[in-house]
Amino acid sequence: MLIQERFEAFAALGAMWVLWLLVGLSILSVALMIERLVVFIGLRGDVVKLREDLAKMLRNNDVEGARKMLESSRCVEAQIVRAGLLEADRGPASAEEAMAGAAKEARIKLERGLAFLGTVGNNAPFVGLFGTCIGIIKALPQLSDPAATAGVVKEISEALAATAIGLLVAIPAVATFNYFMRLVKTRMTRADALGHVLLAYLKTRAPTPTRSPSSRTSSSAAAPPATVEPQPKEA
Numbered sequence: 447m448l449i450q451e452r453f454e455a456f457a458a459l460g461a462m463w464v465l466w467l468l469v470g471l472s473i474l475s476v477a478l479m480i481e482r483l484v485v486f487i488g489l490r491g492d493v494v495k496l497r498e499d500l501a502k503m504l505r506n507n508d509v510e511g512a513r514k515m516l517e518s519s520r521c522v523e524a525q526i527v528r529a530g531l532l533e534a535d536r537g538p539a540s541a542e543e544a545m546a547g548a549a550k551e552a553r554i555k556l557e558r559g560l561a562f563l564g565t566v567g568n569n570a571p572f573v574g575l576f577g578t579c580i581g582i583i584k585a586l587p588q589l590s591d592p593a594a595t596a597g598v599v600k601e602i603s604e605a606l607a608a609t610a611i612g613l614l615v616a617i618p619a620v621a622t623f624n625y626f627m628r629l630v631k632t633r634m635t636r637a638d639a640l641g642h643v644l645l646a647y648l649k650t651r652a653p654t655p656t657r658s659p660s661s662r663t664s665s666s667a668a669a670p671p672a673t674v675e676p677q678p679k680e681a
Contacts, residue, residue: 461584461601461608464577468570468608472615475566478559479622486556486629491521493636497643500527504647509534522552523637530644538648545641549634556630560623567620574612581605 496519503512509531516528529548530541585601 461577461581461604464573464580464608465604465611468573468577468611468615471566471570471573472611475563475615475619475622478563479618482559482622482626486626489520489522489556489633491519491524493521493523493640496521496524497640500640501643504643522556522633523640526552526637527640527644530641534644534648538645541648542641542645545637545644549637552637553630553634556633557627560626560630563619563623563626567616567623570616570619571609571612574609574615577608577612578605581608 496515499515500512503509503515513528513531516524516531519525526545526548530545533540533544581601582605585598585605588598588601
């Protein structure tokens with residue numbers, strides 16, 4: 447009974463504070479959407495042209511020109527491949543590891559704040575439903591009083607509004623979260639494709655290990671001489 451009494455006292459607060467909570471979450475979500483949109487716009491570029499120019503410079507062995515081109519580009523794909531190009535003198539394996547590390551850092555930068563959007567989108571309807579339950583619990587004791595009909599209708603309307611606002615907050619948050627996550631996946635895929643242009647150049651340029659003449663001579667000298675068995679004389 448003690449728990450029930452305390453919960454009824456809590457429900458007496460009504461659903462208005464839940465409405466304000468949802469409004470606050472909505473404002474934060476919209477602000478985060480705008481901030482993420484500005485970040486994604488600032489890190490975009492013409493990756494198709496960048497890939498063609500990079501392949502052309504590497505075919506001409508213009509590594510320094512490729513490095514300057516990647517440094518001047520603002521897109522995140524160029525930043526990832528630039529990290530691999532800086533390690534190109536250490537071989538393809540080092541360049542690939544450097545690009546993998548740069549890709550992880552870029553993903554963290556792009557996904558910053560998206561977890562909040564996903565959380566709001568998944569839980570805002572339940573917050574609204576919680577407000578609806580509180581509002582109805584507050585309105586139920588007043589049903590026994592015929593003179594309080596107007597107040598009951600007001601409480602129920604506030605309770606139902608909490609669910610509606612919860613859905614109104616959740617739908618844009620979920621849609622934006624899915625859109626930004628799709629952009630992150632697309633950027634990472636393009637960066638991987640651009641990185642393979644660099645790896646193809648480095649693997650082609652890498653010398654193929656061959657046996658030197660001295661090693662062949664030494665191996666021939668180390669081999670034991672062949673013995674010739676004497677043939678029996680004919681009678």
